[in-house]
Amino acid sequence: MEQQKFDKEKDSSEWFTWIIQEAKLADIRYGVKGFLVFQPWSVEPMELMYKYLEADLERRGHKKYWYPTLIPEKNFYLEKEHVEGFSPEVFWVEKGGETKLEERLALRPTSETAFYSMFSLWLRSYKDLPFKTYQRANVFRYETKSTRPFLRSREFYWIETHNAFATEEEAFKNVLEDMETTKRVVFGVFGIPTIVFKRPDWDKFAGAVNTFGADAITPDGKVVQQPSTHMLGQNFSKPFNVKFVDRDEKEKYCYLTCYGPCISRIFASVVLTHGDNKGLRFPFEIAPKQIVIIPIMAEKEPKVLKKAQELKEKIEEAGFRVELDAGDNKRPGEKFYFWEMKGVPLRIEVGPRDLKEKKVMIYRRDTGEKKAVAEKQLLKEIANEGRFLSENLKKIAKAQLDKSIVDAKNIEDVKKIVGRGIARCGFCSVESGGAKCAEIVEKETGGRIRGTRIDVKEKANGKCVICGKPAQEVVYIAKEY
């Protein structure tokens, strides 16, 4: 096994490339640029992540659909801003066999134009509303920027929700609830803390009235966009004819919203946020294996292996995901190193002496602490230590995010902070006239304005760091990973 050479805090990017290969998360050698093969060690946790997010959406009343991967060209062109935003990134299917298709078909880059064409057939009355749907899907985007496994691929895995409401208020309430889902699941379960921004007008989803995006931070101080939720207003319901007859018997256009948690990208943040110099560290809830059992000196004492097998069965029956590494081709030390790199939260060691004393050793991947546990208490201890580990990873991640936000008084400050953290500063106005200042920010600092916070209220004082006019807003500036 190759000793890793990268310091995760300083060379996050090299570390990320290393761990993808070393832990067998994905193989980039498929042969089509921007497409990769996801391997079991990333597919397992992503499956679990899907389940947590979907369960949350189901609780909120969303129903699951499976839509076709192909979207007819005429649908795609109905909403003007949407077309302009997405056209450069669409893969088109033009032929079936050798026959040229009468109409080109888009490989979905996102599915607004698929969903809303059907909404117009299904929705009739206020009684049909609210109408809340979702699907898990892979989507395709011809990324022209350099691609990065999990973060920016040309095919990625996500969930998209599409929803129709009778009023703007109800639609906006749903947008706020999306942000709660992000907080509950992405932070609460996956341990990724985020800041939620209202994106500036020039940075919103193509066709949306407003976009609210959550940003996470990488160890070296860059941001990674997490789920965004979009208020679409009536921008799509008009061209797609999504109407209903209200209580007053008048026909009205619905208000639409959508939300897109990108599983493969959130997974990148799980890797980047929680990993350390030894390798991955999975939160207990989404670890592909939660526990690895390593028998010690089993070759001298056959009873040890028998005990290890017995423990494995018992742990598995209790519903945990457990691996027994009983191979005799590696020394225990090598096995420890390997499973630590793989990020397995808990390690159980059982040796001849433990057998006599009816106990086992439990090791925690996050703290490196080891303790002896009576065999009788094992299942309870696993559940406890697993929970403590997840809480600890969350705490570490939150501290990292808080530390990365630094106040900037002028453009020189912003330059120093961006690339290593998030600059917080006064800004003239995101709503009106600020676009010019934003351009300067981008040109001079390499960072982008992420928006104004919506998760906490902040009052601006002082001046815009660019033009010097009185600041009306507090904005955050950062480089994207």
Ligand SMILES: [Zn+2]
């Ligand atoms: Zn300004």
